Amino acid sequence: MFRFEILHRSKKSGARVGRITTPHGVIDTPNFVAVGTNGTLKALDNRMVDSIGLQLMFCNTYHLLLQPGVEVVQKAGGLHQFINRKMPIITDSGGFQVFSLAYGSVASELKSCGAKKQDGHVLKISEDGVLFRSYRDGKPILLTPESSIQAQKALGADIIIPFDELPPYHIGPEKLKNSFERTHRWEKRSLDEHLKNRQNQAIYAVIHGGVDSTLRQESAERLSALPFDGFAIGGSLGKSKPEMVNMLESLMPYVPDERPNHLLGIGDLESLYLCIPLGIDTFDSSYPTRAARHGLLLTKEGGLKVIRGEMATRFGPIESDCHCWTCQNFTIAYLHHLFKANELTAYTLATVHNLHFMVELMKRYRASILNE
Amino acid sequence: MFRFEILHRSKKSGARVGRITTPHGVIDTPNFVAVGTNGTLKALDNRMVDSIGLQLMFCNTYHLLLQPGVEVVQKAGGLHQFINRKMPIITDSGGFQVFSLAYGSVASELKSCGAKKQDGHVLKISEDGVLFRSYRDGKPILLTPESSIQAQKALGADIIIPFDELPPYHIGPEKLKNSFERTHRWEKRSLDEHLKNRQNQAIYAVIHGGVDSTLRQESAERLSALPFDGFAIGGSLGKSKPEMVNMLESLMPYVPDERPNHLLGIGDLESLYLCIPLGIDTFDSSYPTRAARHGLLLTKEGGLKVIRGEMATRFGPIESDCHCWTCQNFTIAYLHHLFKANELTAYTLATVHNLHFMVELMKRYRASILNE
Numbered sequence: 001m002f003r004f005e006i007l008h009r010s011k012k013s014g015a016r017v018g019r020i021t022t023p024h025g026v027i028d029t030p031n032f033v034a035v036g037t038n039g040t041l042k043a044l045d046n047r048m049v050d051s052i053g054l055q056l057m058f059c060n061t062y063h064l065l066l067q068p069g070v071e072v073v074q075k076a077g078g079l080h081q082f083i084n085r086k087m088p089i090i091t092d093s094g095g096f097q098v099f100s101l102a103y104g105s106v107a108s109e110l111k112s113c114g115a116k117k118q119d120g121h122v123l124k125i126s127e128d129g130v131l132f133r134s135y136r137d138g139k140p141i142l143l144t145p146e147s148s149i150q151a152q153k154a155l156g157a158d159i160i161i162p163f164d165e166l167p168p169y170h171i172g173p174e175k176l177k178n179s180f181e182r183t184h185r186w187e188k189r190s191l192d193e194h195l196k197n198r199q200n201q202a203i204y205a206v207i208h209g210g211v212d213s214t215l216r217q218e219s220a221e222r223l224s225a226l227p228f229d230g231f232a233i234g235g236s237l238g239k240s241k242p243e244m245v246n247m248l249e250s251l252m253p254y255v256p257d258e259r260p261n262h263l264l265g266i267g268d269l270e271s272l273y274l275c276i277p278l279g280i281d282t283f284d285s286s287y288p289t290r291a292a293r294h295g296l297l298l299t300k301e302g303g304l305k306v307i308r309g310e311m312a313t314r315f316g317p318i319e320s321d322c323h324c325w326t327c328q329n330f331t332i333a334y335l336h337h338l339f340k341a342n343e344l345t346a347y348t349l350a351t352v353h354n355l356h357f358m359v360e361l362m363k364r365y366r367a368s369i370l371n372e
Numbered sequence: 373m374f375r376f377e378i379l380h381r382s383k384k385s386g387a388r389v390g391r392i393t394t395p396h397g398v399i400d401t402p403n404f405v406a407v408g409t410n411g412t413l414k415a416l417d418n419r420m421v422d423s424i425g426l427q428l429m430f431c432n433t434y435h436l437l438l439q440p441g442v443e444v445v446q447k448a449g450g451l452h453q454f455i456n457r458k459m460p461i462i463t464d465s466g467g468f469q470v471f472s473l474a475y476g477s478v479a480s481e482l483k484s485c486g487a488k489k490q491d492g493h494v495l496k497i498s499e500d501g502v503l504f505r506s507y508r509d510g511k512p513i514l515l516t517p518e519s520s521i522q523a524q525k526a527l528g529a530d531i532i533i534p535f536d537e538l539p540p541y542h543i544g545p546e547k548l549k550n551s552f553e554r555t556h557r558w559e560k561r562s563l564d565e566h567l568k569n570r571q572n573q574a575i576y577a578v579i580h581g582g583v584d585s586t587l588r589q590e591s592a593e594r595l596s597a598l599p600f601d602g603f604a605i606g607g608s609l610g611k612s613k614p615e616m617v618n619m620l621e622s623l624m625p626y627v628p629d630e631r632p633n634h635l636l637g638i639g640d641l642e643s644l645y646l647c648i649p650l651g652i653d654t655f656d657s658s659y660p661t662r663a664a665r666h667g668l669l670l671t672k673e674g675g676l677k678v679i680r681g682e683m684a685t686r687f688g689p690i691e692s693d694c695h696c697w698t699c700q701n702f703t704i705a706y707l708h709h710l711f712k713a714n715e716l717t718a719y720t721l722a723t724v725h726n727l728h729f730m731v732e733l734m735k736r737y738r739a740s741i742l743n744e
Contacts, residue, residue: 038710040715042716044717045721076703076705082706083706313447329418337410338410341410343410345412348417
């Protein structure tokens with residue numbers, strides 16, 4: 001069922017236009033993947049998200065495992081049925097979140113250079129997996145490659161991700177190498193568990209190796225030898241965008257060209273601009289939806305801070321040529337007012353626009369590559 | 373433009389079915405009026421509110437005066453234009469809010485029996501009006517009968533309300549009488565200001581007199597002699613529902629039958645049930661929308677507390693015969709999950725259902741009266 005076709009390759013860069021086919025429909029690539037951690041984008045309902053045309057939604061197994069629990073989702077007939085989403089879903093393994101618990105917040109540690117921080121919720125990390133305490137009811141939960149895949153089978157997303165170990169940014173070469181070896185053993189165990197019952201799901205390997213480009217290349221080579229359907233790029237890619245670009249430039253030649261790839265947790269506008277020419281197919285990020293809730297509206301002329309005083313009397317839409325629900329019905333001045341008045345409606349209307357903006361932006365990227 | 377017709381009178385009670393015509397369309401009565409304090413119902417956008425069929429929305433002049441300010445709304449072309457609502461709007465005078473500042477919270481004091489509390493925001497109450505300090509920028513604002521009406525002219529609602537003085541519940545007979553006299557002087561000044569420029573708006577008097585039924589009757593008689601388009605019933609009606617019903621039973625014979633009436637700030641399900649037979653035409657309340665945000669879903673079988681554990685696996689809609697967006701698309705189990713996960717989407721979906729429920733409930737009330 002899962003299929004990836006490359007429709008066009010840029011003559012100017014590594015960019016390509018492709019089409020991923022899944023049991024719940026097509027994902028045109030390159031594309032932006034919005035994050036709906038708990039089975040919803042924040043402040044939007046899933047019918048509206050479908051109507052905006054967001055082709056792939058990212059849900060977090062860790063969060064769904066704790067609330068409502070996979071049994072509930074399974075009883076509902078799977079995640080699509082439970083949340084009423086008709087289009088494709090990708091779930092992660094939970095690894096990222098449990099290692100964030102162990103090593104500090106995702107943003108400060110795994111993705112960049114924050115100070116190391118111990119959090120009490122992880123009880124034990126062993127070869128088997130990670131034992132952690134549920135923040136909801138205090139119960140200990142063991143997440144292993146096998147249990148993560150089983151959870152993702154119960155959720156039933158179109159694309160799933162193997163359980164991986166994420167090293168913190170501040171790690172010596174030996175520990176990085178140990179983590180590197182373990183993550184590949186865990187990914188193999190995850191794949192084996194998946195292959196017992198494919199259940200019409202695709203599985204993307206996660207390429208690791210931290211900021212060591214030799215390890216990154218080795219990771220790509222090892223994982224390429226296995227029957228993964230696609231390749232995600234995980235863990236820290238450095239402290240800055242130039243470091244990220246350097247890393248991806250050295251890595252991409254080792255990532256199998258004929259299979260789709262995904263850049264995990266990165267999808268801000270600058271990163272899209274920098275990474276699409278390197279051949280990245282999909283990007284997930286909570287940036288556009290989070291920015292919306294902070295009153296930052298995306299436009300072709302840059303970000304518009306709707307709470308600034310001068311927006312109080314802008315009686316036109318955010319973008320005059322935008323066809324989103326918000327721009328078709330409401331003005332900047334009204335959005336400004338809703339933000340100033342702390343009205344929940346503000347978050348919904350801003351999120352609708354930013355998500356629509358991303359969908360349209362990716363269409364423009366694809367159109368532009370088709371002309372290269 | 374403003375017109376009220378009584379289409380049918382119950383033979384069993386004082387209930388009547390009517391139709392109010394305004395510049396922005398019809399309000400069938402009896403009806404429920406949802407509260408959109410800042411120019412939006414909480415967690416819903418106004419296009420959706422229109423589509424649910426809510427015929428009258430209540431906005432608060434006090435709040436709009438402070439944010440965004442009437443000048444902004446006026447520049448936008450009036451409140452309907454600013455918030456993009458096509459259907460009728462009613463605004464209040466701001467009196468209720470400034471006297472809440474002076475005497476303590478609305479819920480604890482004006483509507484019932486809370487302890488008296490002084491709040492520093494009201495600077496001076498005089499025959500002219502009320503001087504208070506804006507909680508937004510600290511600027512002193514003078515609200516008088518004339519300035520309240522002028523603000524409501526700038527907002528441009530279909531129905532406006534005169535500036536009144538609201539006595540606290542704990543007040544001696546002499547002070548109540550003084551407040552009573554002043555409120556009638558202020559209402560007359562408000563009416564005079566309105567009549568200088570009707571601007572296609574209707575104005576409802578506010579009947580006062582606190583819990584003194586003689587004063588209430590006198591208020592109704594005095595205000596009936598003036599060319600008000602309708603009559604709102606304001607202030608405290610007692611400590612309990614039986615007291616409220618007694619008061620309304622003694623008052624309603626004095627309220628002009630041929631003009632529409634409105635019960636201010638009361639619209640919970642029990643009050644609707646008790647007061648519609650007494651001949652009340654419209655009711656405003658934030659109850660259904662606030663209940664929604666607290667996870668209390670309204671059904672024909674009573675309130676459903678969606679966060680209760682047993683709701684986690686209810687894989688059907690809130691009501692199987694409900695045609696609201698939420699019931700057509702999502703299950704109780706999913707709503708339960710969204711509430712447990714503190715997702716904003718929960719508030720929107722629950723509010724959609726409760727508002728739709730109110731619209732349908734009022735249709736049933738009208739249909740039932742037509743058969744009496």
